[in-house]
Amino acid sequence: AQSVAQPEDQVNVAEGNPLTVKCTYSVSGNPYLFWYVQYPNRGLQFLLKYITGDNLVKGSYGFEAEFNKSQTSFHLKKPSALVSDSALYFCAVRRTGFQKLVFGTGTRLLVSP
Amino acid sequence: EADIYQTPRYLVIGTGKKITLECSQTMGHDKMYWYQQDPGMELHLIHYSYGVNSTEKGDLSSESTVSRIRTEHFPLTLESARPSHTSQYLCASSDPRDIETQYFGPGTRLLVL
Numbered sequence: 001a002q003s004v005a006q007p008e009d010q011v012n013v014a015e016g017n018p019l020t021v022k023c024t025y026s027v028s029g030n031p032y033l034f035w036y037v038q039y040p041n042r043g044l045q046f047l048l049k050y051i052t053g054d055n056l057v058k059g060s061y062g063f064e065a066e067f068n069k070s071q072t073s074f075h076l077k078k079p080s081a082l083v084s085d086s087a088l089y090f091c092a093v094r095r096t097g098f099q100k101l102v103f104g105t106g107t108r109l110l111v112s113p
Numbered sequence: 114e115a116d117i118y119q120t121p122r123y124l125v126i127g128t129g130k131k132i133t134l135e136c137s138q139t140m141g142h143d144k145m146y147w148y149q150q151d152p153g154m155e156l157h158l159i160h161y162s163y164g165v166n167s168t169e170k171g172d173l174s175s176e177s178t179v180s181r182i183r184t185e186h187f188p189l190t191l192e193s194a195r196p197s198h199t200s201q202y203l204c205a206s207s208d209p210r211d212i213e214t215q216y217f218g219p220g221t222r223l224l225v226l
Contacts, residue, residue: 043117043211043217104155
């Protein structure tokens with residue numbers, strides 16, 4: 001069965017420092033991977049996705065993610081964190097053959113001034 | 114941001130009341146979804162639809178029902194609300210031409226007393 005794991009409940013980083021939010025996946029076949037962000041009292045916003053092609057995917061708000069097939073990972077990264085990046089981040093994988101996404105448990109990112 | 118709307122944004126209601134959570138999108142997407150999310154927690158798919166007159170139950174069993182009479186509208190109904198229904202409900206839609214990227218509404222936060 002397809003699944004994603006986000007091993008960290010929370011990530012703390014100082015403003016201006018690089019950030020990484022981890023995600024590993026388990027799928028049969030080629031994965032379609034997604035990152036979403038959720039700000040307080042809001043719905044989820046799409047950040048980026050990996051379908052095929054370059055392993056480094058660039059998305060909204062300066063975020064990028066690196067697909068690593070050998071490590072089955074899809075970590076979210078940003079070179080320089082902003083306080084406004086503080087939010088809840090969800091990794092998701094599309095089930096092969098199904099028109100649905102499976103979401104991870106979420107990682108709370110806190111960026112301190 | 115995507116054009117997907119949910120009303121009401123917040124609802125406080127007594128046990129036993131019938132409620133309908135509205136979701137509409139103006140993007141012409143065939144596929145729509147309802148997720149249930151406790152605050153800061155993972156998303157659970159409770160209903161989805163592939164198009165008009167198509168509805169399916171999701172991964173998490175729910176006492177709610179949905180209908181899809183028009184492409185743009187996907188309401189969720191609870192015939193008799195209970196405190197256990199207290200949660201946030203997120204509606205989403207996707208365009209299969211965009212590799213299933215889901216776009217989310219702002220959510221409805223429901224409190225059943």
